[in-house]
Amino acid sequence: MAKILVTGGLGFIGSHTVVELINAGYDPVIVDDLSNSQPQILDQLSKIIGFKPVFYQFDLCDKQKLIEFTKAEPDIEGIIHFAAFKAVGESVQKPLKYYHNNLTSLLNLLSVYSGKPVDFVFSSSCTVYGQPDELPVTENAPIKPAQSPYGNTKQIAEEILKDAIASGDAKNVIALRYFNPVGAHDSALIGELPIGVPQNLVPFITQTAIGKREKVTVFGSDYNTRDGSCVRDYIHVVDLAKAHVAALRLMANGTYKGYDVFNLGTGNGNTVLEIITAFELATGVKVNYEIGPRRSGDVEQVWGDVTKSSNELHWKAELGIDVMMSSAWEWEKYLSENPL
Ligand code: WQD
Numbered sequence: 068m069a070k071i072l073v074t075g076g077l078g079f080i081g082s083h084t085v086v087e088l089i090n091a092g093y094d095p096v097i098v099d100d101l102s103n104s105q106p107q108i109l110d111q112l113s114k115i116i117g118f119k120p121v122f123y124q125f126d127l128c129d130k131q132k133l134i135e136f137t138k139a140e141p142d143i144e145g146i147i148h149f150a151a152f153k154a155v156g157e158s159v160q161k162p163l164k165y166y167h168n169n170l171t172s173l174l175n176l177l178s179v180y181s182g183k184p185v186d187f188v189f190s191s192s193c194t195v196y197g198q199p200d201e202l203p204v205t206e207n208a209p210i211k212p213a214q215s216p217y218g219n220t221k222q223i224a225e226e227i228l229k230d231a232i233a234s235g236d237a238k239n240v241i242a243l244r245y246f247n248p249v250g251a252h253d254s255a256l257i258g259e260l261p262i263g264v265p266q267n268l269v270p271f272i273t274q275t276a277i278g279k280r281e282k283v284t285v286f287g288s289d290y291n292t293r294d295g296s297c298v299r300d301y302i303h304v305v306d307l308a309k310a311h312v313a314a315l316r317l318m319a320n321g322t323y324k325g326y327d328v329f330n331l332g333t334g335n336g337n338t339v340l341e342i343i344t345a346f347e348l349a350t351g352v353k354v355n356y357e358i359g360p361r362r363s364g365d366v367e368q369v370w371g372d373v374t375k376s377s378n379e380l381h382w383k384a385e386l387g388i389d390v391m392m393s394s395a396w397e398w399e400k401y402l403s404e405n406p407l
Pocket of ligand 1: 192246267284286339
């Protein structure tokens with residue numbers, strides 16, 4: 068079984084990807100520094116897959132530790148690099164923390180594995196598009212100036228990866244541009260685990276529905292959209308996780324060479340108010356919300372063109388908004404009875 072290094076493998080998308088890697092016959096090795104994840108996720112994963120995955124705790128910014136890791140795990144054939152800070156708002160307050168962590172970890176991986184026959188999947192983001200001129204947004208859309216240091220780290224990382232391919236430092240790279248990952252594994256044993264007050268919409272909805280939060284504030288209803296609230300392309304985290312397996316398969320098919328990028332969305336856009344309604348329909352639980360002021364840095368509307376992912380990555384999202392909402396709710400209910 069091909070051994071795959073999963074950095075940030077105890078995080079939201081990382082943990083779901085570990086499950087799909089095992090379902091697909093891969094052998095994941097998790098590296099996580101636990102700066103934005105919980106060690107209990109290892110136990111949760113073992114309840115799903117039947118064994119505790121191999122886990123190393125260290126910071127990828129520590130190159131010496133990474134070199135020691137390569138000696139302990141010499142036969143890594145692929146890397147899926149999730150480990151990064153991702154709070155847009157915090158990145159504006161602490162840009163140096165974001166540039167250091169998100170770029171040093173990537174540079175360490177590329178230099179330690181330079182020249183080795185390792186396939187590399189990079190966790191990128193639709194934030195690189197900013198507010199696209201045309202919708203749905205394709206992978207060829209112009210990259211707009213980043214609206215945050217977080218988004219800038221993703222843009223810079225994509226450039227670094229392209230240059231690493233050109234120089235021969237990296238063999239094969241696929242960058243996956245995520246839209247809005249939501250939902251949880253159907254076991255309700257893993258899901259999104261925001262630390263503190265949720266920044267993202269769906270965990271705020273589920274925490275309001277369970278009574279942890281008083282109400283959801285809809286950040287703006289005066290946008291030029293069908294109901295005035297922002298539009299996003301929400302995608303089930305399990306669909307997203309499966310795309311990482313598809314990326315490894317594409318790079319291993321013997322003909323793939325170099326660098327490519329794919330949108331990971333559903334191709335559909337929903338407004339904030341539609342997501343609240345979808346949650347209420349899927350769960351039968353009313354959500355208390357109010358309209359508030361716009362949040363700075365938000366783009367008005369973005370959803371992905373997923374033609375290339377379907378035709379070339381041979382992947383498409385299958386789970387609908389109803390399952391995204393119901394699975395997120397089942398996970399929130401699980402957490403309320405089993406605090407992690
Ligand atoms: C979605 C919509 C808010 C909270 C996320 C990640 C980012 C990147 C892209 C990976 C927006 C509105 C939110 C709330 C609200 N992912 N909202 N009330 O901003 O699209 O970015 O996906 O790289 O890292 O953060 O997601 O869930 O924060 O917001 O009205 O309490 O919901 O204005 O329109 P966003 P989000």
